[in-house]
Amino acid sequence: MNRENRFDIIIAGAGAAGLTLLWYILNSPVLQKREILLLDKSFEPKNDKTWCFWDSNDLPLNEFIYHSWNELEVGALGSSFNEELITYRYDCIRNGDYSMAILDTAKNFEDITFIEASIQNFSSDEKIAVVETDKGKFTASHVFQSVLKPPDFETSTVDNSLLQHFVGWEIETDSSLFNPDKAVLMDFNVPQLNGVTFMYILPFSENRALIEHTLFSDTLLEQDVYEGEIRNYLSEHYDLGSTRYRILRKEKGAIPMEDRKYSTWYCENVMNIGTMGGLTKPTTGYTFTRIHKKSIEIVSALERDEKIPEDAVSSYRFRVYDMMLLYLLSSDQHTSVRIFHDLFKKNSFDMILRFLEEKTTLSNEISIFSTLPYLPFFKSIYKMKHRIFTGR
Template identity: 40%
Template sequence: MQQFDYIIAGAGASGLSLAWKMLHSPLSEKKILVLDQSLTPTNDKTWCFWDTADPLFADLIYQKWTQAEVSIFGKRSTKHLNDYTYYCLRSGDFYNHILSSLEDHPNFNLLETTVKELSFDGHNPILKTETNSFKADYIFQSCFTPWDKTEDHPRHPLLQHFLGWEITTSKPVFDDSFFTLMDFDQTFEDGIAFMYLLPWSRTSALIEYTIFSDTLLDKKQYEEKISIYLNNRYNLKPIDYSIERKEFGKIPMEDRPHKPWYKPGILNLGTIGGVTKPSTGYTFKRIQKQTDAIVEDLLSKGTLEPQPPSKKRFKAYDLWLLQIIDQHPKDAFRIFNHLLKNNSLDDVFRFLAEESSIRDDLKIMNSVPVCPFPESYLEDSWTP
């Protein structure tokens, strides 16, 4: 059986972020195996996040904005970002850049294969494919859910689901000085739903119809909403634009407790490592935090001591919101609207990035309608 120091199983956002950080640290002296079922870079995702300083992967940033449009109770307004910039990068650029750097390094081995099983033999974590077995000191995996299907059910099985079109228009219609963060569907036909629009230029944009709910729609239904929106907002008929690419996503709004380990020596990474912010679906920046901490632990201690992705009070706010989205979606809709109406976007972003103080949090809480705070959640999330 071939032995490695570390195995990274799954070369998506989290696996490649970790590999990239290992490559640029003394850990590059270790023997590292990176596997994925496909190592062909594809533009299947557009990752956005906000940051105060120059972000990591700055050379890969495709577009950035310091103004955002929000539509609150049907009224449109543009909000300025002073402390943060909103950045966007394309997954194809990210995969390409990192995979080609890893290919050039003698200590990194890339293998395109499907992982069949991850186990622990009493001494080492083991990874099995159809034809091979590998062992390592640590395996970092983003392939398999750590939840036992028969026992571990989420309390509120919510998803953030969306379908997006990247379009090119025959006439200049977009204002690329701002992006549209949330243009709420006031009809409430699909529950809490909104348009998200990232203009790349006056004639091209990614537009997504996004819903927070437990039920996926038929793909045609998301597309119909986008088509109607383009017509109503920009007077664009199907003949006025071409669809260059489609993007579909369903991100779990996870309310189960954080499970750092899949098996002994096998750490869960990225979304299945509980890193996705439950109430928003934003993950990319939190993956950077998780992978920074892993590299730091390995360098300083040689072992891993994973921390929960959120402080307890932020976890409690998220669980509170999930419960309202699930059981009282109209109240959640009002909360989102008031949150955006009564606060600066910097304050909202600071709160959602979990960089706010308790005083900031109280200001945010006072700005939204009063809703019950379920006691059971408080107990769960505040108990050490």
């Protein structure tokens, strides 16, 4: 192996997780001088993902934010609930803007190398990790990877496995129809044909919005099914015929929602990060702020030359709640929608967001659960008891 192929740190995958880790490394006076290799099959920034989050007070994200909403709406069982947020703000970042800003900054650092390559495997021999690609092998003492499923992925225990899958259209309309201060987090007042289904609406101005048809289910649909539902929704809720709007871009995705326990290490010295590191919250699909929090932990450990913490991303209590809710989402569509209805009708939105961000106290959680139908939760505890006792 020649010297040019040896680095201190390799970041394999330049998506949300890889770029976020790179961003914190660039902001670390200790680490920014290390020899770093960033690998991805393509570095071309694309605005094909809109990352939203609400718990960013402690994170340096303001410079990336594209739009924010102070008010949220949720619809279910024929009703809808609106609320202005008090402690939070619902923010969004476009992935293309994020990648461009981070890659442009990184290009000013001499010791960072960018290689477009297809990553095929990782291996390790005691102190050195090896990344195998179609452009050759690269080695480093630390590799962070967000591209390949860990080797034990297929054999790890999983009882409930869903996908949060969606297709979205960003549209521009002739007239002013949207409220750019209010996002629709979930509107379940749509046909529930193929799984728990809702519409997600992010208005960027009075006449431009992203409208996403989203499902929690185990089977992806044909593209025209999602698009037909968006067309119907625009017609029924906004009286918008197809001649009255233009589709500016499309977004699609399938985010895993599973009670699988992800392993921290792909192999020795190769750490799994991002979705591959199990950072996606199983019951919501939100991952972005967890990626930031994990990157901060990694950088802090690398700066001190300490072992990177391997703590589970969620505490035992929240892993159990996720298992229970995931069981209900997988097994009882009607009750799931009713739970969302009661949750948003009977609790403040700020409290629900705090709960989803796993920052509530046990007494907050007891008070939230007391507003929900309790029999389905008892059933879920019974069905998931083999894992609830261990939290694994």
